[in-house]
Amino acid sequence: MKLTWIPVKVLPDPSKITSVHGLCFEKGKMVVVHVKGRGFNNPGGHIEKGETPEEAFHREAYEEASVRGNIQLVGMIEVSHEENPLYDQNGKYPLIGYQLYYRMDIIECLPFQREHETTCRIWVEPEEYPYIIDDHELSLLALKEALRMKN
Template sequence: MDQSYVNWNGHHVKLTWLPNRMPNVALVTSVHGYCFLDEKIMLVKIDNRGFNMPGGHIEGNETPEQAFHREAYEEGYVKGEIKYLGTIEVNHSDNPLFDPNGIYPLIGYQLFYRMEITECLPFLRKNESLARIWVEPDQISYIIDDHPLTLKILETALKIK
């Protein structure tokens, strides 16, 4: 079990990577994933967030899998086959700024997938993403500066084909 503390906009949050564990879907706050094409990883640049893997919130009655497919298409204009990798538990127990009446639960989950891209469409910039790049897996740590668990998730994704 890998853990890390992050400072997200002043919020002190504990993250725990739980490979192959599926939490209660009602507590899932977002879905994300590494998308592979020809052994390279697609990253997208989202306005005000820099480059990262595609992802976002579940909308309406979507399943987590449907949400990830939608996010990968909206942000990266790709489609493909996905495999579940695991979850990050997002724990606000040590966060003095946590709002119990806010939109996030005290303990929530972010799900992560690996996508094998089967269709790469023209990048249109119609949604929130500004750019799409293709990166060698060993270069991810130089581009994504989110939290150390990002690389643990990548390790898991590279083991699964």
């Protein structure tokens, strides 16, 4: 599959959005969460039936990192399976889908509960993020955009 970072402020067709993720900031630091089986990551996940992308990200940030805040769309990763010979057109993902990225400015940090798939949250300096995150390099482009849009 081919991944492409697109720094935009307009949402794509909602039926093509496969997940939402976020870069959450408080007092100059970011929160990242350790997800069982995946390592350190940004809070995020799939959109549940009836949710908007914004509602989904607020829910995921609360469930995974125990934070609430104000969000802004940073951009998205286009996930294209056009050249993927194993792509299943009857599967759960569209031929071309999008993973949205938001910036959250945290206004409420609650006690961490460990009730969902995350085992811990840590606060990191943005410049340390590349050494901690266990995600693809396009998340670094999302961080770069998010840092540009400081409130």
